[in-house]
Amino acid sequence: MSARPLALTLGDPAGVGPEIIVKAWRALSQDGPPFLVVGDAQALTSAPAAAGVPIRTVGRAEQALSLFRQALPVLDLPLTTDVVAGQPSGAHAPQIIRWIETAVGLALVGAVGGVVTAPIAKAPLYEAGFKFPGHTEFLAELTAPANQPGARGPIMMLTARDLRVALVTIHEPLARVPGLITIERVVNAGLVTAQALRRDFGIARPRLAVAGLNPHAGESGGLGREEIETIEPAVRALRDLGVDAQGPYPADSLFHQDARARYDAVLCQYHDQALIPVKMLDFWGGVNVTLGLPVVRTSPDHGTGFDIAGRGHARPDSLIAAIRLADSIAAHRLAA
Structure with a gap:
C-alpha cells in the first residue's frame, strides 16, 4: 500500500x-487504500x-490518511448549479474540469500517490469549450511540463x-485504423x-504479444499486407531495442486461458x-x-451510466479495482 492517499475525482455529478x-468507500474503508474525493x-x-x-x-490531502477509516474525506470544490441525476448539464463542466486539474496538481507535487477518475x-464538456477527446488526452496536456524529455505517452x-491489453490506436473509426498503424506508432506503444510493465507492475522481463490487424494476421499477405509491411518490422525493431515482443499473432487466438499464460500484455491495433476480450473476461471489474x-492514473472501465443514475443500482466493482490498482502502481513507483 502506498504511503500517500489517492485523489479520486467525482466525474460527472449527474x-x-x-x-x-x-459504495467503494464502504467496501474499502477498513482495509483498502485510503483516498480523498475531489x-x-x-x-x-x-x-x-x-x-x-x-x-x-x-x-x-494528507488529512485523508488519518480520517479515511472513520469517514469519506472530500476536498470540497462545490458546484454552482443543482444536480439532477441522469441529466448531464454543461453548467457543471467548469467544476468537473477543475476537479481533474486539482487532482492532477496534487499528484504532480507528491501530495497524493495517484489519480483515479470517475x-x-x-x-457537456464540449459545450463548455473542452477541446480534448477525453480524460487521457487532457491528462497528457496537464502533465506535459512534468514529462521528461523523450516521454512517449499516453498509451x-x-x-x-x-x-492486460495496450492500444496502438484508440477511439478511431475502423476505416481509418489501417492508415494510422505505422512502424513508429507500434514501436512507441x-x-x-514494456516500460510500464517494469515500473508500474513490477515485471522484470515483460513479454509482449503483438496482435495482427487482419484476419489470420494477414495470412502471409493473402488477407492484407499491414502485418508484412508494418507490424512485423515494428516487432523486429522492438526486439532490437531490447523488448521481448513476439508476433504479429491472429487476434482470434490470443485471449483464451492458455494463451494468456504466454505473455504479460497484448499490444492491440x-x-x-x-x-471485447477485456469485457468478456470481466465485464464488471475491468x-x-x-x-x-x-x-499514476486509473479509472473504471465504464461510462457515466446516466440511464441508471440516482436509482441505487450502480455496481462499484470496476471503481474498486481501479483504486486498488492505482495504489499498487503508486507503491511500485515509490519503491523503485
Missing part, C-alpha cells in the same frame, strides 16, 4: 460517480447509497483479471507498455480488438490505466 464512490461534497451526500456514510471535508461525459491499457504519464 452520473453514477457519486453512488459508486460512496469534488462536490453535497453531490456525495445526496447519492442513493450515502445513507449512513460519514462524509467529512478536508483542507489538505466517468465523465464528453458532450491506454485495459486490465481484467490476468489480462510497445516501448511505453484498435479499440474493439482490445476491449480497469483503464494510462501509461507513460509522470502521475
